[in-house]
Amino acid sequence: MREPEERRVMAEQAVPEGGPKPAPVVIKKYANRRLYNTATSAYVTLEHLSQMVKDKTDFVVYDAKTGDEITRSVLTQIIFEEESKGGQTLLPIPFLRQLISFYGDSLQGVVPQYLEMSMSQFARNQEQMRSYMQNAFGFNPFQQFETMGKQNMAMFEQAMRMFNPFRAGQPGSGQPGSGQPGSGQPGQPGQAAPMANGQEAPKPETPSASPATPQGEVVIDDLKRKLDELQNQLALLSKKP
Template identity: 65%
Template sequence: MAQSGSQRSTSQGAGAPPEPGGAGAAARPASGAPVVVKKYANRRLYNTEASSYVTLEDLARMVRQGRDFVVYDAKTGEDITRSVLTQIIVEEESKGQNLLPTAFLRQLIAFYGDSLQSLVPRYLEFAMAGFARQQEQMRRAMEQTMGGFGLPFATPSLSNLEEMGKQNMAMLERAMSLFSPFRPGAAEPSRSPGAGGGEGDDVESLRAEVESLRRQLAELRAAQGRAGPKGSP
């Protein structure tokens, strides 16, 4: 009879989420390895490291803490991490945490199926990586300026940091506009008379714009370095 009980337990685990903290929970992964999360047919998410169910908010917290994870469909084994991350963004936006301007979303949607679609992900990664590096520098500058003395000493520095953040956002918007030469209000691209022109010229122009953006980022970093120490009394 013990054998039939074991068979019943096995068949139950194949079609339903495991019980939190049960004996069938996966062992903790090696340090630094991404946490494996499984999504079941009832749309519940199961963290195999913590042996517990989690919500999208829990996963968002893990992202903010720098903890990597992957999400698999429990039935098919398909990697659905991208889909789940997108759901997290939709939830955050619905709460009023608006990071994605409407114009940006329209531009992004327009690139689906476009000939430049394959370039957009890498370009966005480059732009966001640069922005993230600037954010870390701004946070460090703010902490150094505060120096444990309280908010009054940080006020001038916060103003500088806010201005730098606005410049970063403007640069990101400009970066996306490089991929929209036919956007409303865009200047007509200049073409030398008699030149073959075509896609080759467009690629060279894009490269020049990217190089210009890199120079501006370098200048912004240098300006931030000069502005950092000025907040002290």
């Protein structure tokens, strides 16, 4: 198929703004590593698939022999090809090392959701970032990266609190059942009941909070630490001439 015709078909398959999402294009990968676009009835390359991603054309890749979905591995191959071209890359070596270290770690199940939220937030702000970088003289983009990183962490903490309902009843949370001492309301902990002779009865002992840290808080603390490390690296880069 000629290039203009293929571009036209890809444009028709792109996700429309506010419209219903079309079915993803089916790509088949054969044993000879050739990729076949069933929508255009033509063989394509990884470069074509990369352009489809940029055009927001959704697609899935299946192994033509086994029928297994291999979209993830093909997208990873696209990233590998882009990173191997040299020049300006997207994945710094420290980030890759940290990402590899999470494989087999207890946080491995949390990292994909965190990265997806962070990238979605960055994508929503990309037009604002471009405007800042084009119009503001002397603008330091790393300051915006740091701000967006803090916003992403706040979103992640909010999501973690949804899976950790026990924090709502801890002292200082302000939620019902928190049992604040000295609240002054009858029948609550910290309020001494008067005795018949006018003397004040001894205050009941308030059970101390459990010293054990919930698993969700451990996850958040670890992610905060790693985010701080990333912010420090960005700060060092921003100081370079």
